[in-house]
Amino acid sequence: MSSLADKGLKISQNVFFKILTHRAIKLVGKPAKIGFLLRDSYQKLIDAKSDKSGFTQIKDIMFSFIRLVKSYFSGEYRAISTKSIVIGIATLLYVVSPIDLVPDFIPIIGFADDISLMAWFIKAFQTELSKFREWEQAQGIMPT
Numbered sequence: 001m002s003s004l005a006d007k008g009l010k011i012s013q014n015v016f017f018k019i020l021t022h023r024a025i026k027l028v029g030k031p032a033k034i035g036f037l038l039r040d041s042y043q044k045l046i047d048a049k050s051d052k053s054g055f056t057q058i059k060d061i062m063f064s065f066i067r068l069v070k071s072y073f074s075g076e077y078r079a080i081s082t083k084s085i086v087i088g089i090a091t092l093l094y095v096v097s098p099i100d101l102v103p104d105f106i107p108i109i110g111f112a113d114d115i116s117l118m119a120w121f122i123k124a125f126q127t128e129l130s131k132f133r134e135w136e137q138a139q140g141i142m143p144t
Helices: 002-012 015-027 031-047 052-074 082-096 109-124 126-139
Strands: none
Touching: 002 082, 002 109, 015 031, 015 082, 031 052, 031 082, 052 082, 052 109, 052 126, 082 109, 109 126
16 A cells, blocks of 8 residues: 555645645535535545455545544544644545546546545554544444
8 A cells, every 4th residue: 555655645745735735724614514525525435436456445444534524523523633634634625526636537547546645644644543443432433
């Protein structure tokens, strides 16, 4: 996954992702819009048909992040930095954006940039995601 994460790191450093990061900062104060983003992200992840390159594993972790954001905005879970939330929201914005470095309608490679960015996010924020999953288990929350 590290080569995917390396590609994702490059994507996270491009101008388009920086624009999405600024957009994510603005969204942090708008829970209703975050809800729409989470819904759209979830739909895009479940609609993806590919299981290649560990996509199923990446999807499961990103579903955890979607649950984390829901819990954060409902006030149930706050053990995460605002910076991590903003970078994660920017990642979700990239995933749902129709404007990608590689458009999603291109077979096979269309999701490659999305997968790479998600892999980078997972690698960079693994500790935060693990803490959240532990919190979920301690609360008796069963992931859906």
